[in-house]
Amino acid sequence: MKKLNSEQDFLAIIDKYFPAVNGHVTLGRGDDCSILQTNGQLCMSKDLFLEDVHFRRSYFSPADIGYKALAVNISDIAAMGGVPEGFALGLIIPPELDENYWDALLKEMATLANTHGLILVGGDLCKGSSLGISVTVWGSPYQDRKLSSKSKGKFLTRGNAEPGDxxxxxxxxxxxxxxxxxxxxxxxxxxxxxxxxxxxxxxxxxxxxxxxxxxxxxxxxxxxxxxxxxxxxxxxxxxxxxxxxxxxxxxxxxxxxxxxxxxxxxxxxxxxxxxxxxxxxxxxxxxxxxxxxxxxxxxxxxxxxxxxxxxxxxxxxxxxxxxxxxxxxxxx
Amino acid sequence: MKKLNSEQDFLAIIDKYFPAVNGHVTLGRGDDCSILQTNGQLCMSKDLFLEDVHFRRSYFSPADIGYKALAVNISDIAAMGGVPEGFALGLIIPPELDENYWDALLKEMATLANTHGLILVGGDLCKGSSLGISVTVWGSPYQDRKLSSKSKGKFLTRGNAEPGDxxxxxxxxxxxxxxxxxxxxxxxxxxxxxxxxxxxxxxxxxxxxxxxxxxxxxxxxxxxxxxxxxxxxxxxxxxxxxxxxxxxxxxxxxxxxxxxxxxxxxxxxxxxxxxxxxxxxxxxxxxxxxxxxxxxxxxxxxxxxxxxxxxxxxxxxxxxxxxxxxxxxxxx
The missing domain is CATH 3.90.650.10 (PurM-like C-terminal domain)
Known part of the structure; x- marks a missing residue:
């Protein structure tokens, strides 16, 4: 059970599973900021996923945690009718979790990200007493190639429904x-x-x-x-x-x-x-x-x-x- | 010393100090996502600011914490040469902090945000054992109205410098x-x-x-x-x-x-x-x-x-x- 001792150890796991750039991002991880290529509108959401608040390590496997931390954020994009494009990740890292644990967690998160075409742009790692995952996700309006531009997707916001609907x-x-x-x-x-x-x-x-x-x-x-x-x-x-x-x-x-x-x-x-x-x-x-x-x-x-x-x-x-x-x- | 018992109590403080929308944002807080108005490129960064990792409550006042949590994120936009536009906020809230504490913290954060024209788009609140602040900030390339479009600002990324510079x-x-x-x-x-x-x-x-x-x-x-x-x-x-x-x-x-x-x-x-x-x-x-x-x-x-x-x-x-x-x- 190898301990992860440095930021470099973490970044090596992240680089193993998450591609560095795609069409939505012209500058990926490693600089002060990432650079997103945008056009028109983006929708953005941010959710914390904290041990003993949102999940317990006793019955969530590391893969479950990696999956759900990202899934609940992608769900906010789904609820806007949007197409998820990418996310930034903050990890609060308790000392007792070893490399195998993080490998399993990040691998499953990457599987979900790659399934939906999300790029990981960067974020932040710090030590803490309990496991915490902070995700910021963004997406764009949906465009079906089969549809004319007139009927392309729009973001679905609240506050428009009326009695009788x-x-x-x-x-x-x-x-x-x-x-x-x-x-x-x-x-x-x-x-x-x-x-x-x-x-x-x-x-x-x-x-x-x-x-x-x-x-x-x-x-x-x-x-x-x-x-x-x-x-x-x-x-x-x-x-x-x-x-x-x-x-x-x-x-x-x-x-x-x-x-x-x-x-x-x-x-x-x-x-x-x-x-x-x-x-x-x-x-x-x-x-x-x-x-x-x-x-x-x-x-x-x-x-x-x-x-x-x-x-x-x-x-x-x-x-x-x-x-x-x-x-x-x-x-x- | 009034305790903050609900998300509504928090949102009331946030609404008191942070405007809901501006030109960069067409949908602010309160929906699944916020909607950003974008054009071209954005730069984005995300930093955690955690008690006993990045600050101590013994010598940081609540106002200092509110200031610095946002300042270190805006600094990443400065380091890209960018203009900060907005941020999303995640708060990890220990039970013992009362309304006066959060009022002072958020008021100072809002002062800094308003000074730089940043809109707060939303985020997430959860309970935790120690105070934590997660910020995701974004910005756009600088454009000086006095400059011709040819000499407008660009994002300043690493990796371009050469010996002799x-x-x-x-x-x-x-x-x-x-x-x-x-x-x-x-x-x-x-x-x-x-x-x-x-x-x-x-x-x-x-x-x-x-x-x-x-x-x-x-x-x-x-x-x-x-x-x-x-x-x-x-x-x-x-x-x-x-x-x-x-x-x-x-x-x-x-x-x-x-x-x-x-x-x-x-x-x-x-x-x-x-x-x-x-x-x-x-x-x-x-x-x-x-x-x-x-x-x-x-x-x-x-x-x-x-x-x-x-x-x-x-x-x-x-x-x-x-x-x-x-x-x-x-x-x-």
Whole structure:
């Protein structure tokens, strides 16, 4: 188990897995700054991924950590309908992690980066008491070569949806929350017994292609990724403009994964509420004009309508009122 | 002393001090990503600023921390000759810091950002055991309205300098190192007795105007900021291209601040070596054609020639050979 003693040891691993430049970047790592080649608009996001806040080393493998630290950032680009181009990386490095650990972590991060064509431009390494990963990612608007320039993709921002619009998701709700709750119990058999939910927490899917396809429809009025659960993120989605709207959400058991249903039942929780509370699903939540939704759903597989935006500024889940304090089980 | 209990409390302080959008940014904070308006090239850098790695709360005030976390990042833009445009911010928040602390920290960060026209686009907040600040900053090439487009600024990258070129600095060497060493002794009177050196460590100058002016000269062949000291950074500056060069550096007592000289003497250190070892000076180090240097220095106040690039791949300080093991006191 070789210890990594210097910045040079780290940079050698990084250089092994991450290419130095591509078309988006004219100057890569090693100078005061990197130089990006840009044209028009970029979207940018930045997320911290910290040990014992966002992950635990007890049940995340180094490869899982490398994957998820980048995936949750790429997911923000997907939620804009954008094409990820590159990222900068800050690592907080605890002394006890050896070369094999970092090799596995960075190799998996590079696999994900290369799959999506992201270049690593540089960043920063420092020592610390616990593992931390800081990622800044950027992307460009989507352009489908088959489309005319008139119908190329646009960034999908919040604050454009209106009452009457259909709310839809792409992805599963409550699955990652279920996986996290199982893993937090230190149940070593959790992964084997509940592979979909534990995998959803450890390795969330990144939905770039879905976001790109949605970005080409003018009837799509907004998109976000569900990182804190539908219960917390839905108000952000419909509330981010000056006017505040509400929503009527309908989640049926048919929409839920059987692992969510089984876990909820064994805990005495209503499965639909487990899905609604969610958290780290990284499903996409969007809004579209009611008269165009079916056409969009016919062309993009996996879109699931879950409700409608309403004038009244309250959120109903299957007819029950939900507030920041939780569900009002007496309102129905 | 009000505790900050929620993300909303933090965002309220941030919104108080940082404007939401400007001409560089069409979508600011609050969505999955921010949207930058770009045209041509951007330079980007990312630095972590961590408690007990880069600063101590015992002698950095919250305002000092807010200032320096951003200043060291802006310095990377200065070292490219660029104009800073904006930044994203990640905060690792220990539980014991109250609203007054964060108000002071963010207010001073905003003052520096607003002075240089930087917009804060967003980022990430999470809890942690010690204070940490992650900044990603970007900038554009400099364009002086008085200059023709032919002579507008370019990004100043390393790897273009050649033997015979003059090496120069702008700033002071060894001052921040001296200040850090005094502050680390927990000498509460250090700031009063050695105001310039302690201030150099707590509040490094950001040299955007100098970098911008240098970027308009084709005879300037590279620039960097001295974050790790001339001894460690000089090899990076002259070694970053495939060919490896050397340098003959001449630092005389006249170039050194009296606080550096006095401290070194009291410690039995050669003052010029204290200056050469430096660290966190954030002075600019550059190279220029020998035949053009005087013309540049006549137009940009404060440029100090400190030596010349040589064919021979060795570094001499005042005639003494320097290697990674330190100075060879027997070589002269």
């Amino acid at each position: 259909i709310l839809f998701i792409h992805g599963s709700l409550g699955l990652a929350r279920t996986g996290m709750q199982l893993l937090e119990r230190n149940d070593v058999t959790a992964a084997g017994k509940s592979p979909a939910s534990t995998q959803a927490h450890l390795r969330p899917n990144v939905k770039i292609k879905i976001g790109n396809a949605l970005s080409t429809y003018s009837a799509v009025k907004g998109l976000m990724d569900l990182s804190d659960g539908l219960a917390r993120d839905l108000p952000r989605f419909i509330d981010c403009c000056e006017t505040s709207f509400g929503a009527e959400i309908s989640l049926t058991g048919e929409l839920l994964h059987e692992e969510v249903i089984n876990f909820a039942k064994s805990e005495g929780i209503v499965p639909e509420e487990q899905a609604f509370l969610g958290g780290e699903d990284y499903a996409l939540l969007g809004a579209a004009s009611a008269d165009k939704f079916q056409e969009i759903a016919d062309n993009i597989a996996g879109l699931i309508p879950i409700g409608v935006l309403t004038e009244k500024a309250e959120i109903l889940l299957n007819g029950k009122k939900y507030s920041q304090k939780g569900f009002d089980h007496f309102s129905d | 003059i090496l120069f600095i702008h700033g002071s060497l060894g001052l921040a190192r001296t200040g850090m060493q005094l502050l680390e002794r927990n000498d509460v009177t250090a700031a009063g007795k050695s105001p310039a050196s302690t201030q150099a460590h707590l509040r490094p100058n950001v040299k955007i105007k100098i970098g911008n002016a240098l970027s308009t000269y084709s005879a300037v062949k590279g620039l960097m900021d001295l974050s790790d000291g001339l001894a460690r950074d000089l090899p990076r500056f002259i070694d970053c291209c495939e060919t490896s060069f050397g340098a003959e550096i001449s630092l005389t007592g006249e170039l050194l601040h009296e606080e550096v000289i006095n401290f070194a003497k009291s410690e039995g250190i050669v003052p010029e070596e204290q200056a050469f070892l430096g660290g966190e000076d954030y002075a600019l180090l550059g190279a220029a054609s020998a035949d053009k240097f005087q013309e540049i220095a006549d137009n940009i106040a404060g440029l100090i020639p400190i030596g010349v690039l040589t064919e021979k791949a060795e570094i001499l300080l005042n005639g003494k050979k320097y290697s990674q093991k330190g100075f060879d006191h027997f070589s002269d």
